[in-house]
Amino acid sequence: MKNNERIIESLLFLSAITALVIVSMILIFLLKEGGPFLLRTGISDFILGMKWNPDPVAGEPAYGIFPMIVGSVYIATGSLIFAVPLGVSCAVFLVEVAPIWVQSVIRRGIELLVGIPSVVLGFFGLVLLVPLIREYFGGYGFSILAGSIILGIMALPHIISISADAIAAVPNAHKEASYALGATRWHTIWNVTLPSAKSGIIAAVILGMGNSIGETMAVLMVAGNSTVLPEPIIDVLDPVMTMTANIVIGMNYATGEYQEALFATGIILFLMIVILNGISYHMLRSGKIIQ
Amino acid sequence: MINIAGHHRILSHDTINKIATLILWASAAVTISFLVYIIGFIIIKGIGVINISFLLESPRMSGAEGGIFNAIVGTLCLVAIAIITAVPIGVGAAIFLIEYATDNPVTRMITFGVECLAGIPSIVIGLFGYAFLVVYLGLGFSILSGGLSLMFMILPWTVRASEEAIKTVPMELKEGSLALGATKWQTIVQIVLPEALPGITTGVILGTGKAIGETAVIMYTAGSSLLLPHSISDPVRALPYHLYILVSEGISEDMAYGSAVVLLVMILIINVMAIGIQKMCNRRRK
Amino acid sequence: MLENETIEIESIDINLWYDDIQALKDISIKLPKNKVTAIIGPSGCGKSTFLRCINRMNDLIKTCRVTGELLCGSTDIYGKDIDVITLRKRIGMVFQKPNPFPMSIYDNIAYGPRIHNNLNKNGLNDLVEESLRSAALWDEVKDKLNKSAFSLSGGQQQRLCIARTLAVKPEVILFDEPCSALDPISTTRIEDLIGKLKKDYTIIIVTHNMQQAARASDYTAFFLLGEMIEFGKTKHIFEKPKQKSTEDYITGRFG
Numbered sequence: 010m011k012n013n014e015r016i017i018e019s020l021l022f023l024s025a026i027t028a029l030v031i032v033s034m035i036l037i038f039l040l041k042e043g044g045p046f047l048l049r050t051g052i053s054d055f056i057l058g059m060k061w062n063p064d065p066v067a068g069e070p071a072y073g074i075f076p077m078i079v080g081s082v083y084i085a086t087g088s089l090i091f092a093v094p095l096g097v098s099c100a101v102f103l104v105e106v107a108p109i110w111v112q113s114v115i116r117r118g119i120e121l122l123v124g125i126p127s128v129v130l131g132f133f134g135l136v137l138l139v140p141l142i143r144e145y146f147g148g149y150g151f152s153i154l155a156g157s158i159i160l161g162i163m164a165l166p167h168i169i170s171i172s173a174d175a176i177a178a179v180p181n182a183h184k185e186a187s188y189a190l191g192a193t194r195w196h197t198i199w200n201v202t203l204p205s206a207k208s209g210i211i212a213a214v215i216l217g218m219g220n221s222i223g224e225t226m227a228v229l230m231v232a233g234n235s236t237v238l239p240e241p242i243i244d245v246l247d248p249v250m251t252m253t254a255n256i257v258i259g260m261n262y263a264t265g266e267y268q269e270a271l272f273a274t275g276i277i278l279f280l281m282i283v284i285l286n287g288i289s290y291h292m293l294r295s296g297k298i299i300q
Numbered sequence: 301m302i303n304i305a306g307h308h309r310i311l312s313h314d315t316i317n318k319i320a321t322l323i324l325w326a327s328a329a330v331t332i333s334f335l336v337y338i339i340g341f342i343i344i345k346g347i348g349v350i351n352i353s354f355l356l357e358s359p360r361m362s363g364a365e366g367g368i369f370n371a372i373v374g375t376l377c378l379v380a381i382a383i384i385t386a387v388p389i390g391v392g393a394a395i396f397l398i399e400y401a402t403d404n405p406v407t408r409m410i411t412f413g414v415e416c417l418a419g420i421p422s423i424v425i426g427l428f429g430y431a432f433l434v435v436y437l438g439l440g441f442s443i444l445s446g447g448l449s450l451m452f453m454i455l456p457w458t459v460r461a462s463e464e465a466i467k468t469v470p471m472e473l474k475e476g477s478l479a480l481g482a483t484k485w486q487t488i489v490q491i492v493l494p495e496a497l498p499g500i501t502t503g504v505i506l507g508t509g510k511a512i513g514e515t516a517v518i519m520y521t522a523g524s525s526l527l528l529p530h531s532i533s534d535p536v537r538a539l540p541y542h543l544y545i546l547v548s549e550g551i552s553e554d555m556a557y558g559s560a561v562v563l564l565v566m567i568l569i570i571n572v573m574a575i576g577i578q579k580m581c582n583r584r585r586k
Numbered sequence: 587m588l589e590n591e592t593i594e595i596e597s598i599d600i601n602l603w604y605d606d607i608q609a610l611k612d613i614s615i616k617l618p619k620n621k622v623t624a625i626i627g628p629s630g631c632g633k634s635t636f637l638r639c640i641n642r643m644n645d646l647i648k649t650c651r652v653t654g655e656l657l658c659g660s661t662d663i664y665g666k667d668i669d670v671i672t673l674r675k676r677i678g679m680v681f682q683k684p685n686p687f688p689m690s691i692y693d694n695i696a697y698g699p700r701i702h703n704n705l706n707k708n709g710l711n712d713l714v715e716e717s718l719r720s721a722a723l724w725d726e727v728k729d730k731l732n733k734s735a736f737s738l739s740g741g742q743q744q745r746l747c748i749a750r751t752l753a754v755k756p757e758v759i760l761f762d763e764p765c766s767a768l769d770p771i772s773t774t775r776i777e778d779l780i781g782k783l784k785k786d787y788t789i790i791i792v793t794h795n796m797q798q799a800a801r802a803s804d805y806t807a808f809f810l811l812g813e814m815i816e817f818g819k820t821k822h823i824f825e826k827p828k829q830k831s832t833e834d835y836i837t838g839r840f841g
Contacts, residue, residue, distance in 0.1 A: 126513025
């Protein structure tokens with residue numbers, strides 16, 4: 010009996026460490042495939058290089074992913090500018106204002122929105138949003154703007170649900186104290202609830218940043234995939250290529266050093282996301298929003 | 301100071317409150333209308349393509365003609381492998397974390413690993429699946445490689461959902477069983493898991509939804525063959541990838557709309573199932 | 587005072603800590619066989635903690651640390667090679683809130699026997715009936731054994747939990763405030779039941795209800811702030827307590 014329990018416990022332990030093992034192996038394989046290339050090219054040349062031409066007709070290939078890092082950060086930031094105000098007010102509405110039946114409609118809606126495959130959203134963006142932008146704002150249509158809006162829609166449900174958790178975690182006593190002083194609901198939300206939920210909401214924003222940077226299919230289909238920086242840099246109607254799109258497109262026909270460069274892009278992506286998620290996770294933990 | 305405060309009074313507190321409430325209602329309405337618009341748009345555009353032969357015929361001419369049967373089969377095979385492997389590991393991990401683990405550095409590392417894996421972009425998991433499963437282990441582009449890569453992606457969600465479900469099992473029930481001289485494992489199998497089952501099932505169903513729609517993970521692990529597979533070492537093309545190829549290679553926009561509708565309907569069914577199970581167990585709790 | 591009694595459980599200098607907080611201090615007590623011993627005291631006095639030492643339910647609390655000796659018969663409950671499973675089989679426990687499993691009435695009772703011994707179907711049926719009869723529940727449930735245990739009233743659920751404990755055939759039964767969640771009528775029935783059960787079992791009951799202790803027990807121990815202040819025949823404790831604090835508690839001056 011005792012022995013059986015031991016065996017079971019070790020099996021459970023093995024299942025528990027699986028995720029950790031997979032993460033470590035992902036890192037190891039990325040480093041194995043992309044590390045030597047990264048060292049050869051030089052990390053700063055790779056990250057800060059302006060030119061990406063891995064498969065030149067003539068001459069030396071160039072591996073600079075700076076335009077893609079800018080593209081990823083640009084679109085992720087854009088998506089947040091769009092999703093955060095909308096998401097946070099939606100979360101406030103969900104927790105503080107909405108009648109019960111509306112709450113359940115919104116929660117179901119959020120679950121469904123999370124479920125929409127990114128390739129379907131990308132397709133939607135491609136057939137509807139891109140032509141709209143081309144028509145009304147000019148340019149090519151495939152753009153930072155299109156990518157930001159589509160990724161914003163994808164980020165919305167996550168921002169809403171984490172912010173809603175943070176807002177719901179604000180002790181009722183605080184709110185009641187404010188109401189008891191004669192404050193209106195909005196006054197209470199603005200001066201008591203939101204400041205108390207601040208760290209949770211910021212964590213949601215950082216997490217959303219990570220998710221948006223890591224998003225692949227939708228952005229690939231609407232952002233235009235140009236490997237040069239926008240000109241001028243603030244032109245949101247210009248196309249960009251994200252790191253994720255770079256990997257997808259390249260993997261189709263890359264071999265040798267080109268493929269190594271894609272794995273190296275994966276390393277940079279991995280590090281950016283782990284850092285962002287680490288910060289957000291730490292904030293949520295210390296804010297007691299998750300146990 | 302007094303002046304500034306006086307300034308604010310141009311709009312009374314009551315008016316501000318009303319405007320703000322209106323904005324909050326509007327933001328929720330906007331969010332829901334995005335959802336409705338996207339789903340409605342795709343379905344209205346694509347519903348005309350859907351018929352029995354679209355669902356049950358093999359694609360011809362790279363998918364420009366025929367149906368999407370092979371891609372549906374591909375998706376189902378990949379998702380099946382992912383779920384079959386992710387559920388035991390995920391539930392086992394959750395049992396360990398909730399019922400066995402003490403708060404120590406190892407446990408924190410394990411939890412961190414789960415969180416980390418949840419955050420890793422799908423394309424990076426795809427790269428890893430390609431380098432490790434396809435090339436290093438020599439599994440090639442196959443259902444197995446693609447399914448296992450999908451498992452890497454949904455595993456953290458399975459762990460989290462199971463953890464949540466197991467956490468809600470009341471301590472009194474566990475104590476009742478232990479006090480009768482049941483071992484920990486007997487208590488888990490006979491008391492904890494049956495109680496947590498609805499929650500775990502809901503989590504697994506939502507995980508299935510994620511796996512159905514995922515593309516980047518399987519692009520370079522499952523292959524893109526449009527032939528029907530005969531074994532798990534055969535390559536397949538999943539439905540979302542098929543949709544991407546139809547669009548990006550300009551093969552057929554109609555077929556793309558049809559595939560998108562099928563994907564959305566699958567997701568809708570998944571969500572309805574999850575809601576149904578939640579409702580069912582809420583009723584049972586009462 | 588215990589001269590004519592056989593001792594079932596003896597604790598010698600039991601100390602217990604949760605992290606750095608000491609919850610029990612040098613508890614030494616001898617609990618007689620086939621008698622009902624009540625442990626009373628204000629909340630937080632350690633009475634439940636002590637009870638949960640006896641079947642080692644405190645093991646479930648990771649920060650909990652116990653020193654001292656606790657003997658059941660001649661075995662040390664905290665001895666090195668003790669099997670907690672066998673121990674809990676010998677020392678049953680009924681909890682504060684009725685905690686039937688989400689199963690049928692029958693399966694609730696059969697849960698323990700199914701785990702511990704391989705009875706055939708008839709044997710199991712007999713055991714279920716016998717246990718329900720001993721818990722004075724048989725007549726009320728015999729026609730709906732396959733119904734969910736949650737269909738019973740609170741008092742019935744608690745008697746079901748007692749029957750479930752009896753089905754494992756323990757020697758000692760620990761009651762942790764078994765009536766605190768019940769109405770007065772159900773409480774009386776449980777008290778009567780406890781009175782009947784002591785013929786076959788050694789019973790230890792923790793209660794904050796002094797009338798209950800006075801009515802249902804043969805011996806009483808008074809706990810205060812993790813220490814055992816006084817122990818003796820219930821009659822003596824309630825009529826002429828030796829300690830000032832016992833008297834204060836019994837007369838309702840605190841707690």
